[in-house]
Amino acid sequence: MKVLVTGANGLLASNLVRELLHTGYEVRGMVRENSNLLPLKKAEIEFFKGEITNPADVKKACSGCEVVIHAAANTSQWPTDIKFYEAVNIQGTRNVIATVKKNNIGKFIHVSTANTFGYGTKLQPGTEKSEFAFQKLRSGYITSKYIAQQLVLDEYEKHDLPVVVVNPTFMIGPYDAKPSSGKIIKMGLRTKLQVFPPGGKNFIHVRDAAIGVCNAIKYGQPGECYLLANENLTYREFYRKLNLVARQHPRMVELPGFIIRSAGKAGSLVEKIIRKPVTLNQVNAKLLVIGNYYSGKRAVEQLKMPQTPVDVAIREAMEWWNKN
Numbered sequence: 380m381k382v383l384v385t386g387a388n389g390l391l392a393s394n395l396v397r398e399l400l401h402t403g404y405e406v407r408g409m410v411r412e413n414s415n416l417l418p419l420k421k422a423e424i425e426f427f428k429g430e431i432t433n434p435a436d437v438k439k440a441c442s443g444c445e446v447v448i449h450a451a452a453n454t455s456q457w458p459t460d461i462k463f464y465e466a467v468n469i470q471g472t473r474n475v476i477a478t479v480k481k482n483n484i485g486k487f488i489h490v491s492t493a494n495t496f497g498y499g500t501k502l503q504p505g506t507e508k509s510e511f512a513f514q515k516l517r518s519g520y521i522t523s524k525y526i527a528q529q530l531v532l533d534e535y536e537k538h539d540l541p542v543v544v545v546n547p548t549f550m551i552g553p554y555d556a557k558p559s560s561g562k563i564i565k566m567g568l569r570t571k572l573q574v575f576p577p578g579g580k581n582f583i584h585v586r587d588a589a590i591g592v593c594n595a596i597k598y599g600q601p602g603e604c605y606l607l608a609n610e611n612l613t614y615r616e617f618y619r620k621l622n623l624v625a626r627q628h629p630r631m632v633e634l635p636g637f638i639i640r641s642a643g644k645a646g647s648l649v650e651k652i653i654r655k656p657v658t659l660n661q662v663n664a665k666l667l668v669i670g671n672y673y674s675g676k677r678a679v680e681q682l683k684m685p686q687t688p689v690d691v692a693i694r695e696a697m698e699w700w701n702k703n
């Protein structure tokens with residue numbers, strides 16, 4: 380059975396490709412021209428170079444595949460305006476939907492994000508039943524992913540599109556070439572003063588998330604969503620784990636929420652003036668001060684997704700960087 384993976388060189392997708400190969404699937408990876416293919420080094424797959432925004436490219440990429448896993452996305456948190464995300468995250472998803480319907484693809488796995496559901500507390504984390512809670516945040520990324528998720532679910536309701544939605548939380552692990560989510564590790568390494576926000580989030584080993592996506596082909600129920608989640612940690616707890624793995628002893632300082640929010644407002648003002656994205660703006664400042672917690676119980680039970688300790692994910696991410 381041949382599987383198409385869009386955005387195949389991303390953090391999740393590059394781990395997913397290896398899991399698919401290990402499971403016995405043939406894999407075609409759709410990547411952009413001049414993409415960084417280091418995360419796919421030694422992965423024996425068929426490459427297709429094209430743009431997810433080009434319907435003709437999507438059609439050619441899907442040809443001969445029985446399963447499509449749509450992982451391609453603009454995952455940047457900067458800038459915040461949704462217009463920067465529409466082409467890839469929304470129109471790209473529309474292109475995949477149209478091709479899946481025309482070619483009678485047997486299974487379509489849509490990779491979304493946990494933030495299309497409402498977050499919760501450590502005692503009562505967010506689930507697949509939690510209503511979308513980020514309308515007022517005005518995050519172009521989160522809003523575009525929510526719209527794309529609604530598009531595929533609407534197609535299931537109206538036309539029986541054979542889609543399963545997977546919603547990963549914050550993934551840590553190997554093959555993070557940018558790095559993307561691994562920046563949180565890099566910021567805490569080799570520093571005498573480790574500064575972090577008061578909030579927290581759910582962390583998962585990227586390989587566990589990849590296994591969850593792979594298993595969704597066999598076990599995922601059409602029209603259903605699955606949060607791919609593991610450990611709910613405050614940023615303080617995460618950096619304590621990092622310090623143990625890295626064998627370092629920095630001074631740890633938690634910044635008050637009002638300082639981060641004020642810096643975010645200033646960043647957004649600068650962003651408007653210079654018309655370029657800044658590292659900290661109002662959107663990500665708000666995200667940094669909340670407890671963005673979720674439960675992966677459903678994926679563990681139904682998709683047989685493992686729960687590897689986050690400590691292992693941190694160590695394996697660092698080991699991959701050191702080797703590459």
